Amino acid sequence: MLHLVDFDNMTPKELKQQVTTAIEQANAFLDNLDKQDTDSQSNINIAAQTALADISHFDHINLALDRSWGVLSHLNSVMSNDDIRHTHHELLPLLSAYGTRVGQHKPLFERYQAIKKDTIFFNSLDTARQRATELALQRFELSGVALSNEQQQQFADIQSQLSTLSASFSDHVLDATQAFALPLTDNQLAGITDSGLALLAQAGEQYKAKLLESKQKTEADFKALPSPYYVATLDIPVYLAVMTHANDRSLRETLYKAYVTRASEFDAHTNKKGESLNNADIMQQILALRAQKAHLLGFDNYAKLSLSTKMADSPEQVESFLRDLADKARPFAQQDLAQLQAAAQKYGIDDIQPWDTAYLAEKVKQDKFQLSQEQIRPYFPLPKVIDGLFNIVNRLYGIHAVEYSDSVSRWHKDVRFYQLFDADDSLIGGFYFDLYARQGKRGGAWMSGFQPRYKYINSNTDNSIDAQTYQQLPVCFMVGNFTPATSDAEGNETQPSLLTHNEVLTLFHEFGHGLHHLLTQVTVGDVAGVNGVEWDAVELPSQFMENWAWDSEGIALISAHVDTGEPLPQQMLDALLAAKNFQSGIQTLRQIEFALFDLLIHSDTPAPDYQGILQTLDKVRDEIAIMPTPDYNRFANSFSHIFAGGYAAGYYSYKWAELLSADAFSKFEEEGIFNPQAGKAFREHILCVGGSLPAKTNFETFRGRPASIEALLRHSGFGQSPQEEMQSNKEV
Structure with a gap:
């Protein structure tokens, strides 16, 4: 089935x-x-x-x-x-x-x-x-x-144009990302970690192959290139390896500028037809068409149309939520910035720029917590993380996963397939893991629930459907762009993928989405699993799952040194947990910046043109951000979530659902993080019911009360202001 x-x-x-x-x-x-x-x-x-x-x-x-x-x-x-x-x-x-x-x-x-x-x-x-x-x-x-017949035709034209424009937007971002390649000299490699160098070398081999294929290089030229040949790209694992560790500040600036100007007027790359990849015109067309669609349906703007199907009551409520959260996060963000500024002096940086923040944050983390992502990476080999993840969900929900990759057709050799079974060994469903970055794959991570749980009994008498009863179990794709495993010249794996803790969190996040899809007991496809769940609640199970990758008991299950099998040392564990909310103020403001920008451009009437989009983004940055952004930054031109995905006037959902997630997890904090009764309640009232009831009803049934923001503030480290915390420390 x-x-x-x-x-x-x-x-x-x-x-x-x-x-x-x-x-x-x-x-x-x-x-x-x-x-x-x-x-x-x-x-x-x-x-x-x-x-x-x-x-x-x-x-x-x-x-x-x-x-x-x-x-x-x-x-x-x-x-x-x-x-x-x-x-x-x-x-x-x-x-x-x-x-x-x-x-x-x-x-x-x-x-x-x-x-x-x-x-x-x-x-x-x-x-x-x-x-x-x-x-x-x-x-x-x-x-x-x-609508009238004439208006219906207009609506149909709008829908058709929007689908084509969104696909073009996504194409431009992917093509612009993969078009950039920067061969590096030896003096540019200083500071980059061994795992980062391996990624750059792997990118170099791919780059050489493309040069040869496109006949930009002859066979002799190809052989004359050094080996390893280090090439920086904009694929996230490579990009972050450089931005986090490269000592060469000008290299970091070059990569940053290339990344934030993808698919903009500053991006000179073209597609295979020689056409510009600039998304500017596409963006303003999309906003104009969405506004027309909203007006046809009787809404003042697209934001109101979007929120008509969500948990939040109105754009005004969402804007108030975002601004209130920004006010609470700002003092902590300023404290985060002060940390970076203090570190910058040690490295000869007088004025911090965006291409410095990841680099300085890593230095501060090493100094303050004696913690480096590279130091802990060997303790999170992907096979161990997956085994530990399965162990965790088994303890929470009584389910277990078994791999069947060798007997199942897959779209790429790196893809793995698993079947999920309940405590009584009954089959629940199946899922694919496609977790490594590669050419031809769009960036980011996601879960695609392409096959929902479903049952059909044919009550028609015409026998036009062959099967009288048809049932199918849920199957989903879980996709990431993690650092790949390393292989020898023959393609044999020499070392498994070693994850940063951020990548571990991403895996847990997507698996939370997967459980929402797989564990549903609903057989009406439209409301099975994630289907029918309000968009601003659909991130609840995914963000909820991340909590076990932040708990010492959970970390013990997902970590073991790749060579020795030794557990994560207590000193590193303590440092990792202490650093949980490191820079969370700045990160929160950044999320709010994106969400508020998204909300405002979809609330504007008339819809803004490209310059209006940029002006709105500048206005939001002036209000929310605590660091200046270069004038050339065109982040919006690659904001696929809202221009090519389902998050238009809904990007706030991440923070909205984070509130629900933190409050839901507080029940486990109170009763034990592996408490089987709490796990059973979450499975029954959130995961099993899918979209068969309103999300608010499901949450309040599980929690026994309406959601509260207190847990979110505590989990984000915003329980006290920096001044209050300093005073508390003095008093202690």
Whole structure:
């Protein structure tokens, strides 16, 4: 019942055929509904039970589309090449047109209405089906079902343009990231760690291969290049290796400028067609189209449209939340900056610039806590971290994972596949780990729940669906961009991937999303797992999971020296835990800066043009940031979360959900971090229910009260002001 994908035989051509066939079948079903309603002249008296059968039938037809398109979208993110990208983009208008037709299809809409209006029948349904019905009715309204024919066509055009523009934005960021390569001289390597040098050498080999392939170098030139050949790129592991450790300040500045000007007017790179990668025009088009969409649906701006489906009540509430949190974080951020300024003097830096902060922060961490990410990296080999992670969730939820990589088709040799079992050895679902950075893979980390838990019983009598009963268990992809394992010339692994603690946190974060998807007991696909969960609550399980990578008991399970197997020494453990909130004031303000910028550009009426976008960002920085930003910084041009992802007017969700996460974990702090009753309650009231109930209801059922900000402030180290802390220390 896992219904796994045969990636070995899944070509872009095959996926395109699957997508188009699925859309044709779904459109045929909608055509038949149109005919039924035309023949009967009215469906006012349609029976609720008949309506539910039609809806369930349609959901089942759409399963094939969700699956094939989900796989193609996934491959475009993790194995992008010209063929995959072309197929993906070619299908976008077709998908957009189909999605718009569904959202504006009145006969289908009226079937949902028939279920909702029949109070006795509606109340007899389980909560998941009730919730799915209510959310569907909301989606219809937000898809323009009530608009005039002319307005519906306008809405459809907007949706089509937005899907294409967002894909282009993402392409430009990926292409700009991978176009940059800077060969380094020996004197630029000072300070970079051994693991960093290995990454630079690996990037160098890839760079040489590209030069040879593009015929920019002859075979003789290729052989004349030094080995190892160190090349800096903008892939995150390489970028951070340089920005955190390179003593050469001008090198750090060069890399910083390249990173923050990707896909902007300052980026001279082009795609294979010779076209500019500048996202400026795309950004203003996206904002203008989103504003038009909001106005068509009766909203003042896109922020109000976005928040209509979230936990937060209004943009004003979100803005107040962000500004209040900024006020609480600012004194601590100023203290963080003072630490960096004191360290800067030791290294001949008179004025701290953004390309200095990671470097200085690492120096301060070493001085203050005797802690270095490189010192602790050997204690977090990826296989041990994964084993410890599985141990932790077994103790919390009674579940266990078993690897089946060798017997399962995968899209890349580095991908691992696991099945997840419950305490009684019943199969829960499956998941793939794709954790290493590589060419053709977009940056960042994410979980894709492409296959939800689902059950269908065919109640139709026409036998148009072969199976009378169909069930599938949840399967997901968990993706990261960690430092790869090192290999010899024959490709044999010589050392496993060694993670920084930040990478450990990322793995735990994505696995929290994965558990939310996998542990659901809901079989209505629209509200199973993460589906149907309000966007500003969907980060709760992921951020919640990170807490076990910050606890001494949890760290003991995920750490062992790669060579000796020795546990993380107590001195390093103490330093790691003491440094948990190091620079958290500055980091919090940075997150708030992004979130407030996102909220404001989607609240502006009319929507801002490119200069307006930059002006808004400058205004937010003036208010929130405590360090100046160079005028050339074009961070917004690669802000994929809001221009190519689902976080538009929703980036605040990370902080909003962090509040929920901290408060949820406080229950474990009170009752024991491996308390089985607390774990059972979190599984039952948060993970199992998916989107079948409002997130606020789920949280308050679990916690026994509304959420409180106190735990977030404490976890962030904001329990006392710096002045209060100093006074407390004096009194002690």
